[in-house]
Amino acid sequence: MKNIAIFADVQNIYYTTRDCYGKPFNYRRFWQHITQQGNIVAANAYAIHRGDDKQLKFQNALKDIGFNIKLKPFIQRADGSAKGDWDVGITIDVLSIANGVDTIILLSGDGDFDLLLEKVKRDYGVNTEVYAVEALTANTLKTSANVFHAITEDMLL
Numbered sequence: 001m002k003n004i005a006i007f008a009d010v011q012n013i014y015y016t017t018r019d020c021y022g023k024p025f026n027y028r029r030f031w032q033h034i035t036q037q038g039n040i041v042a043a044n045a046y047a048i049h050r051g052d053d054k055q056l057k058f059q060n061a062l063k064d065i066g067f068n069i070k071l072k073p074f075i076q077r078a079d080g081s082a083k084g085d086w087d088v089g090i091t092i093d094v095l096s097i098a099n100g101v102d103t104i105i106l107l108s109g110d111g112d113f114d115l116l117l118e119k120v121k122r123d124y125g126v127n128t129e130v131y132a133v134e135a136l137t138a139n140t141l142k143t144s145a146n147v148f149h150a151i152t153e154d155m156l157l
């Protein structure tokens with residue numbers, strides 16, 4: 001069986017599925033689908049910590065599925081904008097494990113990850129797959145992955 005590592009950009013998946021479909025992504029169904037393809041050796045879900053009960057319940061559900069939860073504090077700027085992305089953290093974690101897996105699965109439509117996927121394919125010979133909402137995914141990310149899987153309504157709650 002192939003060894004698989006999953007990296008879920010929770011904020012990106014939440015907002016893109018909400019904006020496109022009005023429904024959240026079904027992480028449990030996704031997990032069941034991936035376990036049929038190989039052995040999940042690492043699964044990280046990257047989120048922003050606001051401390052509200054609904055978010056804590058969701059994070060606990062992800063833990064129950066098998067995800068390791070990585071949190072950053074929510075930062076509200078004086079101008080009303082917010083900060084809290086995980087691009088660098090996800091990149092470091094992907095590069096840290098790339099030598100020990102066959103497949104890296106990224107749940108994100110963020111085009112900033114295109115260079116990362118190109119690097120792990122080229123330098124480590126790792127197969128890369130992306131799951132994201134097609135209409136809200138950068139074309140460069142779609143083409144940099146070995147396989148792009150469009151999140152469709154059957155993958156939602």
